[in-house]
Amino acid sequence: MELNSIGLKAKESIDLAKGLNELLANFQQYYMNLRGIHWNIKGKQFFDLHQKFEELYTDTNQKVDEIAERILTLGGVPYHTFEDYLGNSQISVGKNITGDEEAVQLIVDSLKQLLILERRILVASDEANDEGTNAMMSDFITEQEKTVWMMKAWLSEEI
Template identity: 75%
Template sequence: MRVNSIGLDAGQSKQLGEQLNILLANFQVYYMNLRGIHWNIKGKRFFDLHAKFEELYDDANLKVDMVAERVLTLGEVPLHTFEDYIKVSKVPQGKNISQDEKAIRLIVDSLKELLRIEREILHASDEAKDEGTNSMMSDFITQQEKTVWMMKAWLAEEI
């Protein structure tokens, strides 16, 4: 087994870097969705939602940086073009969404996809004994599950 400079199996680290790049691409699309709904939201809930969407895109922006830096830590190169993001992203793309319920559904649908990817990475990072990636995914999952619960509550829907 070849070990990298942080003591992890180099092959497993490469695979984790590839998975994290997929997560990075999806986070970038999610981030742009949040910017779009922040800018375009209309209606009686404008002030509350405008502020909430800003909070969410600030958080997503931080996570984008964390994921990219983890890719680098594992010895890989983070994706960094919109062309690459669109090729691998599964997060739905929102365009011209100004209605509150559609915006919240876009967030829920996006987070469901991010959670799916993060759970795959969590499993792989556990197998690789990569506590750094494992801890990051665990934290992301916990935060995003809570956000999904809150968004579903706003929609008056069951989890």
């Protein structure tokens, strides 16, 4: 059993880095969607949503950096091209969305996909005894679940 420089099994670390790269690709697509709806939102909710979408894409940009740095810490190489992002993301591209409900629904759908991936990584990082990745996923999940709840409340929908 070969350990890497942070004391984790080398193969498990590389496998976790692969999962994190998939998450990174999805986060990058989510980020681009947030930028698009921030720029293109129209209607009576413009001021509130424009500001909220900026808050979300700023936070997402920070998370993208954290994920990439974790991939590097585990010995992997983070994706860094649009080709990589599009080829490895399950999040739908939100193009030319201007309506408030459609924009908020895109966020809910995107977060659902991110949460699925994060929970998968959470289980794998727990099994690998990788507290760094585990803590990151736990923090992301907690924050995103709250965002989904808030967005669903805005849509007047149940969780």
